[in-house]
Amino acid sequence: MQQRMLERFKKKLIKEREKLLADVNHIRNEELSKSPRDATGELSGYANxxxxxxxxxxxxxxxxxxxxxxxxxxxxxxxxxxxxxxxTYGVCELCKEKISQERLNAMSYATYCIKCRSQEENGNNNKV
Ligand SMILES: [Zn+2]
Structure with a gap:
């Protein structure tokens, strides 16, 4: 894959990563605030x-x-x-063919090309 494309996907991945991290942190914080263990000192409103x-x-x-x-x-x-x-980005882990750019646009962390992916999903394990 061309360097310019790699850079583009890299930016995309970093953005997705930041968004996910923010989500995970958000969920984690909510969980912590809900947990009785961490409610010490903040018992008001806990009865509810x-x-x-x-x-x-x-x-x-x-x-x-x-x-x-x-x-x-x-x-x-x-x-x-x-x-x-x-x-090695954009190369299918199974057949070593290039993963289509459409697929990478939709799922930038894809490790399989669409063909191998659908074979996996169909439970075809006759991989070489
Ligand atoms: Zn493949």
């Missing part, structure tokens, strides 16, 4: 929370799930940035 503890638990699970999704994505973005500096 106790009333709908059940909903809180569900919300907590949802946001924790969301967080691990986002952290997995962050990892992928980091890997993609690494591939940019290694100059």
């Amino acid at each position: 929370h106790m009333a709908d503890g059940g909903t809180d638990t569900i919300e907590r699970q949802v946001s924790l799930g969301l967080m691990s999704n986002e952290e997995a994505m962050l990892l992928k973005i980091d890997e993609a940035l690494q591939r940019i500096s290694d100059k």
Whole structure:
């Protein structure tokens, strides 16, 4: 891939990374503020929370799930940035073909080309 394109994707990835980090931090802060462990000194208003503890638990699970999704994505973005500096970015990990630019635009941390990806999704494990 041309250096200019690499730079473009690098900027895009860094932007996505910042956004994700902000999201993850936001979720984490919310979780911390909800956690009884960290409520010391801020007990006022906590009684209200106790009333709908059940909903809180569900919300907590949802946001924790969301967080691990986002952290997995962050990892992928980091890997993609690494591939940019290694100059292997935009090459399919499986077939070593170029990943289409359309696909990279839509999913800049893609590691597989669309063909390999759809084969994976179809559960075709006859990889060479
Ligand atoms: Zn491929």
